[in-house]
Amino acid sequence: xxxxxxxxxxxxxxxxxxxxxxxxxxxxxxxxxxxxxxxxxxxxxxxxxxxxxxxxxxxxxxxxxxxxxxxxxxxxxxxxxxxxxxxxxxxxxxxxxxxxxxxxxxxxxxxxxxxxxxxxxxxxxxxxxxxxxxxxxxxxxxxxxxxxxxxxxxxxxxxxxxxxxxxxxxxxxxxxxxxxxxxxxxxxxxxxxxxxxxxxxxxxxxxxxxxxxxxxxxxxxxxxxxxxxxxxxxxxxxxxxxxxxxxxxxxxxxxxxxxxxxxxxxxxxxxxxxxxxxxxxxxxxxxxxxxxxxxxxxxxxxxxxxxxxxxxxxxxxxxxxxxx
Amino acid sequence: xxxxxxxxxxxxxxxxxxxxxxxxxxxxxxxxxxxxxxxxxxxxxxxxxxxxxxxxxxxxxxxxxxxxxxxxxxxxxxxxxxxxxxxxxxxxxxxxxxxxxxxxxxxxxxxxxxxxxxxxxxxxxxxxxxxxxxxxxxxxxxxxxxxxxxxxxxxxxxxxxxxxxxxxxxxxxxxxxxxxxxxxxxxxxxxxxxxxxxxxxxxxxxxxxxxxxxxxxxxxxxxxxxxxxxxxxxxxxxxxxxxxxxxxxxxxxxxxxxxxxxxxxxxxxxxxxxxxxxxxxxxxxxxxxxxxxxxxxxxxxxxxxxxxxxxxxxxxxxxxxxxx
Numbered sequence: 001x002x003x004x005x006x007x008x009x010x011x012x013x014x015x016x017x018x019x020x021x022x023x024x025x026x027x028x029x030x031x032x033x034x035x036x037x038x039x040x041x042x043x044x045x046x047x048x049x050x051x052x053x054x055x056x057x058x059x060x061x062x063x064x065x066x067x068x069x070x071x072x073x074x075x076x077x078x079x080x081x082x083x084x085x086x087x088x089x090x091x092x093x094x095x096x097x098x099x100x101x102x103x104x105x106x107x108x109x110x111x112x113x114x115x116x117x118x119x120x121x122x123x124x125x126x127x128x129x130x131x132x133x134x135x136x137x138x139x140x141x142x143x144x145x146x147x148x149x150x151x152x153x154x155x156x157x158x159x160x161x162x163x164x165x166x167x168x169x170x171x172x173x174x175x176x177x178x179x180x181x182x183x184x185x186x187x188x189x190x191x192x193x194x195x196x197x198x199x200x201x202x203x204x205x206x207x208x209x210x211x212x213x214x215x216x217x218x219x220x221x222x223x224x225x226x227x228x229x230x231x232x233x234x235x236x237x238x239x240x241x242x243x244x245x246x247x248x249x250x251x252x253x254x255x256x257x258x259x260x261x262x263x264x265x266x267x268x269x270x271x272x273x274x275x276x277x278x279x280x281x282x283x284x285x286x287x288x289x290x291x292x293x294x295x296x297x298x299x300x301x302x303x304x305x306x307x308x309x310x311x312x313x314x315x316x317x318x319x320x321x322x323x324x
Numbered sequence: 325x326x327x328x329x330x331x332x333x334x335x336x337x338x339x340x341x342x343x344x345x346x347x348x349x350x351x352x353x354x355x356x357x358x359x360x361x362x363x364x365x366x367x368x369x370x371x372x373x374x375x376x377x378x379x380x381x382x383x384x385x386x387x388x389x390x391x392x393x394x395x396x397x398x399x400x401x402x403x404x405x406x407x408x409x410x411x412x413x414x415x416x417x418x419x420x421x422x423x424x425x426x427x428x429x430x431x432x433x434x435x436x437x438x439x440x441x442x443x444x445x446x447x448x449x450x451x452x453x454x455x456x457x458x459x460x461x462x463x464x465x466x467x468x469x470x471x472x473x474x475x476x477x478x479x480x481x482x483x484x485x486x487x488x489x490x491x492x493x494x495x496x497x498x499x500x501x502x503x504x505x506x507x508x509x510x511x512x513x514x515x516x517x518x519x520x521x522x523x524x525x526x527x528x529x530x531x532x533x534x535x536x537x538x539x540x541x542x543x544x545x546x547x548x549x550x551x552x553x554x555x556x557x558x559x560x561x562x563x564x565x566x567x568x569x570x571x572x573x574x575x576x577x578x579x580x581x582x583x584x585x586x587x588x589x590x591x592x593x594x595x596x597x598x599x600x601x602x603x604x605x606x607x608x609x610x611x612x613x614x615x616x617x618x619x620x621x622x623x624x625x626x627x628x629x630x631x632x633x634x635x636x637x638x639x640x641x642x643x644x645x646x647x648x
Contacts, residue, residue, distance in 0.1 A: 150472075153475050155458065155584060159622075180616060255492045255493060258485075258488045259472060291506070298482065
């Protein structure tokens, strides 16, 4: 029998990533289309269906090659019904029946999950968490997102809010305001935005000298990457920023470990690309605050799938749903 | 067909609690025997088998009335193999094959799980968490224990250390030493021992006046119950102790909520019997530090099964294993 494919879709506010993925979790073909969120997003499902059909034609493949479509969506999802509860950037009204609509236009099984959860499933299927049944993925990007997998399945929580690792409170009193309405969330510290904020605060005091202070004097700002680069060459200000970030991140991960003792905690997103300068310090703090049996067994690793984690995890949803 | 029973067993270092439980999770008969941990614990399994057979005879029931035996053990358990990894008080050596041994002497299906996890399963089956698929139970006793249930099943973790809620680090620097080797664990604050310690520290300063200071002057010590009683009548020292305990407990539970968004967080154990004076303050802190979607959906409640949670949850293991 010839190899079957799953279509994995990672739906974002500006682009939609698509991929054909084989049953081993490997990408055969990937491409993107623009998200058309005009007219309350009414073209999105038909655009996706057309993109899939066009690509099959390009590759001279029949639709029977596909067993189904898995999709990650940027908001809370009711997995059982495939309804998007609410989503900001796509034009859809609340409780949008995405799964039913897409199934209708494409006549294939569809499964939908939150995009952070899809990234976690991708890393479990074919990435840094390969083979792990208990896994926590933390995406350190503009914000901080997360996905929790226990006994091989996503933990969604009663209101779809499990895995909101970015909104773990790190600073109970006097923390920076978070977009979520609280203050002191991990996201205000361990995201790219948080790192820039902490560095800016230190540099604005005007006492700092060194590499990072020079960039700040020249550009009036620094990026998260500037902080990592400066820390790597021993810049004192940058090292102080990294100490603060890695303390709070390591502390939060240790307490997640004390609660769940996952086989792996996988760190992804742009900030995780800081590499050893961040990861080693996070591991040190983790070891300090984790219960001994957790410290000895839960491993912290860096995600390996990059931006592909979402489409691969989305494809896993169909593999799991159809018992393939 | 006449009603079938499961035997639930809660194995402790000094007593073994046993119960016959029907398939609705209700206790039909319960009793205790002493734990004989002499001779490296070699009599424990035969004692349990004899206790069950004697009780069946007392009740004029045949062994065919029983479908199996579920047991909670005071240590980490490999659920798949029914092996107790290590346990301090029972005389057994490490990796003791409890399930296999008990099955051999009693010729009935046996399932074994850690006792804190059994208590969580009991509350899920027929207690404060009835019907919840996502549940976290926290037992506030001499120490602080926990059990995490996700998608209807216990989360064990890669090393059996999931649910170590008591060893969540609450105070990163300068916290009290914990039995686990770390400092500042939640157990050093929110257990009966922790409450007595915090109160003693405040009272030893010798500045305090009021009810609690009088008890301390008279007895040279106070109990956790003394603290609750004094707080209830407005004693300032006791209120300060309760503020500290409820802050750290509410903060830790909020971050568990931000990670798992369970339907319920169930508080059990002696300390939970403090009632509203503790629970309301914990709920306030939880609301302050939980992500909005978690605050609006995760409920904090008090356990309803008391000391029976362990045998009821142990019985659930068999119901689940045999798909009854």
